[in-house]
Amino acid sequence: MPEEVRAIPLRARRSGPLNGRVRPPGDKSISHRSLMLGALAVGETTVEGLLEGEDVLSTAAAMRAFGATVTRADNGWWSVKGLGVGGLLEPEHVIDYGNAGTGVRLAMGIAGSHALAATFTGDASLVGRPMGRVFDPLRRMGVQVLSRSGDRLPATLRGSDMPLPIEYRLPVASAQVKSAVLLAGLNVPGTTTIIEPVPTRDHTERMLTAFGAQIEIATGEDGARIIRLEGRANLKPQKIVVPGDPSSAAFPIVAALIVEGSDVTVENVLMNPTRFGLVETLIEMGADIRIENRRSIGGEDVGDVRVKGGRLKGMVVPPARAPSMIDEYPVLAVAAAFAEGDTKFEGIGELRVKESDRIASVVAGLAANGVTVEEGPESIIVHGAAKVPGGGTVATHLDHRIAMSFLVLGLASDEPITIDDAAPIATSFPEFRAMMAGLGAQFEEPKLG
Ligand code: S3P
Secondary structure, three states, rough: OOOOOOOEEEEEEOOOOOOEEEEEEEOOHHHHHHHHHHEEEEEEEEEEEEOOOOHHHHHHHHHOOOOOEEEOOOOOOOEEEEEEEOOOOOOOOEEEEOOOOOHHHHHHHHHHOOOEEEEEEEOHHHOOOOOOOHHHHHOOOOEEEEOOOOOOOOOOEOEEEEEOOOOOEEEOOHHHHHHHHHHHHHHOOOEEEEOOOOOOOOOOHHHHOOOOOOOEEEEOOOOEEEEEOOOOOOOOOOEEEEOOOOHHHHHHHHHHHOOOOOOEEEEEEEEEEEEHHHHHHHHHHHOOOEEEEEEEEEEEEEEEEEEEEOOEEEOOEHHHHHHHHHHOOHHHHHHHHHHHHHHEEOOOOHHOOOOOOOOHHHHHHHOOOOEEEEOOOOOEEEOOOOOOEEEOOOOOOOOHHHHHHHHHOOOOHHHEEEEOOOOHHOOOOOOOHHHHHOOEEEEEOOOOO
């Protein structure tokens, strides 16, 4: 949906203590799923607190293309009038999903078990990302996939009118793959089974339960999660409240930690255990973080995260924790740059296939700003120091989290840090700049030439 936008360079400079209270935007994963399950329920689903970032707006457009009515009311609530499982219509145009990997992978799952043809594409980042991980199980369910490049977009999916239930053991720890298969399974006769050796974010399972799908979760003998979903489901519309995104909260949290004297409270943050690995890790590194006002919203735990600036200690981040903080490694690397000693991230090969190759982007960005860093095929070692020289320019490669991470680094480095393009930030956190500036962060648009 979004057109290619002009690059907008942005610079962050060393800022005074950050102070205040902020509320991050709605969780991106839950926002995508709200619109999708709303489209698959018969009747009207309302969504309060939807993330209005480009990625989620691409899902709104995609659901409209499949025939759902998706609108925003003046009070900021969204409404989705769905057509029911099996009721989606064939899109009349190519669905351009912009930068949104989660959106397109889940939407391909939905399209796959409807008897229609749909063509998906995306921006320069998305067309470079692997889609075989979704095409493979969908093919086993009877979907015909036509992609000139094999496992990349653009691709046309032709769903079968006799889709097959499958049992699928996830070959990669990916909530996107799990969710694509479950969403496809909604319109398949019989039981679709996912075996998940390493648990990943569970929003799809939680939300399917809330919408009235028959879904059972058990633990196998080897400890794997086994998810069984009965197909030809009849989903009931819901009133959804989207909690704040922990992956967006990560930026003010780390900024407050590395800017001396800061005291920041990030309110209304989703604390689902499959998403909270960053805060757990920062606390183990010695961060002064307290969770206040813990409560439950729409079946999810949320809390206010209060952070004070202070020195961290390096550590080895356990690979088993990766799925619960997979999007937070870039900003954790920024925190690690100021830690005492080395911080080692292992088992993070999946970072190579995110919006950019995040191992390469993080290593290049840190090195350009005077941080000593080592790159392995599936690991990063950051050698922390009391000071970060800064002064470098960082290539963001259409990656919102790389852009925000290095702006955060620039708030505490000796010299300012420039990113080549802040435009991708709008995919997940359009209010980032204003929100951070409200806490005392200093940004400026560099003069070109
Ligand atoms: C997401 C899952 C993660 C994550 C992405 C959102 C989701 O991807 O990186 O930003 O909403 O399911 P993988 O599950 O492929 O690791």
